[in-house]
Amino acid sequence: MENGNILDLLHKAVEKGENLGVNFIEARYDDLNLTTINYTNEIIKQSSSLSRKGIGIMAYYQGTPGYSYTPELTLEGVKEATIRAAKLAKSTDSRNKIKLDFDSIPTIKEKIEVKVKKHPKDFEFADKLDMLKRGVTAVKEQLEVTTTIGLYGEIYGEKYLVNSEGTELYWVPLMVDIRMGGVVISEGKQSQGFTGWGASTGLEFFEEKETTPEITGTNAGTYCKEQLEAVAAPSGKTKTLVSPQMGGVVVHESFGHLSEADFVVTGQSPIADRVGEELGSEHVTIIDEGVSPYGGLYLPYDDQGIKTGRTVLLEKGILKGYLHNRGTAKKMNSELTGNSRAINFMFNPIVRMKNTYFEKGDLTFEEAVEHVNTGVYAVDMSGGQVGLDGNFMFNCSRGYLIENGEVTKPIKNTALSGNILELLKYVEGGTKEVTIKTGYFGGCGKGGQGGLPVGFGGPDMIMDKVLVGGAQ
Amino acid sequence: MTLNEIRDKILHIADQTIKYARDLNIPAAEAYVYNLSNTNLTDNKGKIDSRDGLIQGIGLRVAIGKQVGFASCTGFEKETIKSTLKHAHSIANVSPKNPMFNGFVAGTNVAKEGILDPEILQLDSDSMIETCNLMSQEIDLSDRRLVSISYGVNFSYGGYAVATTEGCLASSLVTTYAANSFSVVTEAGDRKTAGDFVQGREIKPVEGISSNGLKKALNSLGSKAFGGSEVLPTVWEPRESAAFLAFSFINCVSGSSYVEKSNPWGDKLDQQVAVKELTLIDDGQNPESEAGRAIDTEGSPKQTTTVIDNGILKTFLFDKMFGEAADKATTGNASRGGFFGGIPYENVPNVEPNKLLIKEVGKNLDQQISEINKGILLTGTPIGLFTSNQITGDFGITTNDAFLIEKGEVVHPLKNISIAGNYFETLNDIRTIGSDREVSGWPIDAPAITYNKHTISD
Known part of the structure; x- marks a missing residue:
């Protein structure tokens, strides 16, 4: 959907809500893409690409909120969600003892883009899988494991917000992450090592010294190995x-x-x-x-x-x-x-x-x-x-x-x-x-x-x- | 829209999606079509929040031989479905072969569907407010020990359909209703919490929920320090007993962790894993339970499976792929999202219990307490259950909801204590399995259970 159309839909929601007699409307649009790869025992146990797209309407009536959402990105769908949000706010107001209304603030019109060197959307699935394979190899170099685990995750997309103050906000969330793990269950011995982190950056994060797949895999293997010889903690x-x-x-x-x-x-x-x-x-x-x-x-x-x-x-x-x-x-x-x-x-x-x-x-x-x-x-x-x-x-x-x-x-x-x-x-x-x-x-x-x-x-x-x- | 209309709609979308896949020359595909209307209201000490909407989307698996790709989208828009199919196909194209994968569910074969309550479709925000009013009428707000009390009401209706290029086209619908209350009380610096709830597939009476929860919290005031560290028997109320066992059992009964060699019971088939009084059943056919469904989330019929019989591990739970990898048939345990949440259509099938049930045996909670010379009664869900080590079985948990038992009597509530032990050892050291199983909010329902020894510290 084009940016202008989204903003138009969100403004229509605000207008509709105000006509229904509520005091304030926030209309949000999310278009998020999430990719997850679960590489367990060198098989892709789960690989998924999720498109999560929809509109949420928050209506406030005398400090009482009501929220409704819809995956239907049509004028009709958005209007119906707005009607439901307004009804929730109004019909629950009689019981609401803690009214959370708020003061006006200046209108914000801002578009925030994040510049990264290696945006995950520009790289193939195979590139991301390859990082997990490198990490798993590093785990196995540390010890003989029963199970290896490699996880890759990314989220990126767009978020829009329009409200009764005329605010129009656009920004782009971004996160990439790799986790590596090893499990040993053998001859009465049981241990596991698992580590890794993410960052609000592009894939260049996995080229930094401490966060390469090799280092993460090596650490996971080392921690798993350590656990085999671990002593009981003091009580x-x-x-x-x-x-x-x-x-x-x-x-x-x-x-x-x-x-x-x-x-x-x-x-x-x-x-x-x-x-x-x-x-x-x-x-x-x-x-x-x-x-x-x-x-x-x-x-x-x-x-x-x-x-x-x-x-x-x-x-x-x-x-x-x-x-x-x-x-x-x-x-x-x-x-x-x-x-x-x-x-x-x-x-x-x-x-x-x-x-x-x-x-x-x-x-x-x-x-x-x-x-x-x-x-x-x-x-x-x-x-x-x-x-x-x-x-x-x-x-x-x-x-x-x-x-x-x-x-x-x-x-x-x-x-x-x-x-x-x-x-x-x-x-x-x-x-x-x-x-x-x-x-x-x-x-x-x-x-x-x-x-x-x-x-x-x-x-x-x-x-x-x-x-x-x-x-x- | 009626329940029948919802069923027709999701079956139609699933069928259409498979037709799109054929039009795109995709060799094998599975469509999981999900459509659930959900409404939720919470009242936290008079602060009201309400939310409703339609959780709607499709999860698509595409296979090229043993290469499998998955993608999902929100909504049922035709062009979005087609582009998601193409995306799943492109992922399958670059995915390595999964040697365990042998195709999607073939043909249509359904089991018994659970109860559907059409009255739930008539509920709205007004009826939820009325329910909160009913619950709050039971509470004396002038009690100065009461810090806050919250109420919650949730209802939903809808279902899912599964279609495959191998000829499966089936659906399952559900209606759900839940109401709860949670109290925070304090006295002389002692702060306690407790709650109660009802849940099911039909509208339930809410009388007694809020007063029971508050009474339980008030009874926990006046706690004293345990003082030191000691190995003692522990007695767990039915819902807390379920909570205690849930996290460990989810992994131990899983056929996927068995195949992946990360199941600590992987070499225990036909061996004793618990005391002989313990029988554990996975029930996917209880019509009153949300888990009682006609099909699981990949289109196989749900069933009832005995997992542990008199202490002996008889089988693991499987979906189609992991069952075939272990030379077993599916047990109808393909779940998406599962107990720990997640949007179902955004997940590929994974093995999870439907609803585990510990078979009732002998004595109720009071009888179990009466047999303890010195021990601990657990009345609330401890903190840390879900961080226990599923591989080694070691657990260390903490709770503010415990009482000291001496000479068969509950003596006084305790300040925060920690409880440590090992699941696998303690399952073989159960003193008593009770006769008083209750419906819990966990993937397992259990009666009260007494364990012989856990390490108690403060």
Whole structure:
């Protein structure tokens, strides 16, 4: 569909909604292309090319939202979706006790294109498969594995937004990712190694020194091999050095979600109404950012057309603010933070994170390990869960013992758990280098919207009293 | 549009798509046509969000001999379908041969379809508001311990059709209804959560959901620290029992992980993998379950399969391709998207359970508790279940929803504890399998179960 036609359809939706008596309309169009290759045991287990195209209409009536979506890119289809969205907003208003209306902001007319050296759309499927083959070869060079896994993912496309303020926004999301893994199940031995990351760039990302398929495959094989000789992790509260990716996940999952203002305005978050309170040690500063100097996800605007900025959530332990959409920002008399995001046109934007990370500290890595002296170095994880009470549990899939101020033996898979609001008080420092990770695989899940690309990271952080759970 | 009209529409689109494939000289193709209307409303402490729409699209597999390509598109627009077919064909052209692939499902063979409730098509936002009103009438908002209470209502109707160049043309429809409530309570610095729900293929009464959830949360207040680390028996309520077993069983019963040699039970066929009291059935034919369907997502008839019989592993679950790779027939377990979500038409078939059921045996929850001298009762879904190691079976989870049991009595709620162990060892160390299986939101329904020993720490 031509750009002009899309904008015309979106403007028609806005006009239709306003004629139906609602106060504000946001009309979004997504045209996203996703390619995934699952290369397991050197067979393409799944290769897919997905075209995800449609329009979503958000109607606001007296601060009550209603959302409807359609894959039918016709005037009739869009008008029907607008009628449904308006009806949802109006008919549910009587029960809505938390009205989230918002103030007008200046009209935005912007078209953002991203220039990359090797856009994935310009390369063949075979080129992408070849990268996985190279990675698998590297895995197999490390050890004899039962199963090899190679995953490639890419997403690119176009996003449009038109609203009642006359805003017309266009931008192009982009993400590429490669993951490699090896599994050994043999003669009573069981181990697995899995690693890799993505980036909001073109395929040139896989030519960089640390992220070539060969290096990723070598790392996966090495980690799998290490697991065969891993020792049990200590059990109990342990001083722990957490890597950027591990600490990034902790800060995203356990603190970041609590700072999302939709949980705050309903009082569900345990950090609601606590701005100005000391929630962490002086070593803890937490940032959420759309476009970060440390890399990660590239997100210039959110799905309400708000330019993303740098939000300080926690500064030297003091709670400074929350993450907002337009409605929660007005409700809480806060600055707009650009955190209203939707995974695709089938979902309404909700408050989500962007790139969330711990700010850097002033230690070298060696100083940090020496400070821990005896404990655990938690490097990588394979998932985690948190509760609304601040409790968290992450599975440390790669970690090492720290003994006498040195990183020593690999440890078996173990759980790291605790309560984030307790743990932040026991942060004892961080290193000088910040890394932010992102990717096509994984992503953030909330409100039924799973797999939303986000960034997370930080420096290596020293945390005391982390509950390391191993079986006796 | 009526349910019959929806069925006619998706069958027509599927049939047309195969005709387009033939027009394009594509040697073999499969069309998975998906059309589901979904409406959702949530009320979080009075903050209302509502959403509706049509999830509609086609997943297309194209094969050139053993080379297979997949592409999908949203909507049913003719030119888009044709271009997606061409795209899948081009991917197949450059894909290496998949030695396991031996063609798409041939012919039409359907099993029993589940219940369809036409009343669900009449629901709208007004009826969802009415349901929330009913649920909230049960709650005393003046209780100062209540931090927040949320309600949710969801209904959907529609289905999918599968057509192949080998002559399969079949469909399956579904109607679903779900309502839930979730409470957050606090007292003297203690913060607890709990909820309850109903779900099924028909409209369900919602009475008792919100009050049950709130009561459960309030009963958990006043928790005390466990204090130390100890190996103890654990007793799991039925829904929590299902949650505990779900993640491990999904991989262990999978025929795809068996063929790919990443299944820790890969060498355990006809061997004991659990206590002899444990029988595990995969049920794709329960008319009241969403999983009870006429066909799976590649067009094979669904069925009921006994996976573990009195502790002995009898079979894995298969779709067509992985079944043939293991010299077995499909068990009707081709799933797209699956339990962990995803838009079905954007996925190729993968092996997943329909609905696993642990056969009920002896004692209910209260009887199991009465037999524990010292142990832990689990009343909520622990955090971390889905990060357990599926290969080694090691798990380490944490929960704020547990009680101490002493001398056969529930003594007091506990502050956050961690529970660690190994799935494969604990399945062979079950003390009691209960008689009180409940419908859960997980891919497995289970009764209350007591395990002899897990490591408890705080």
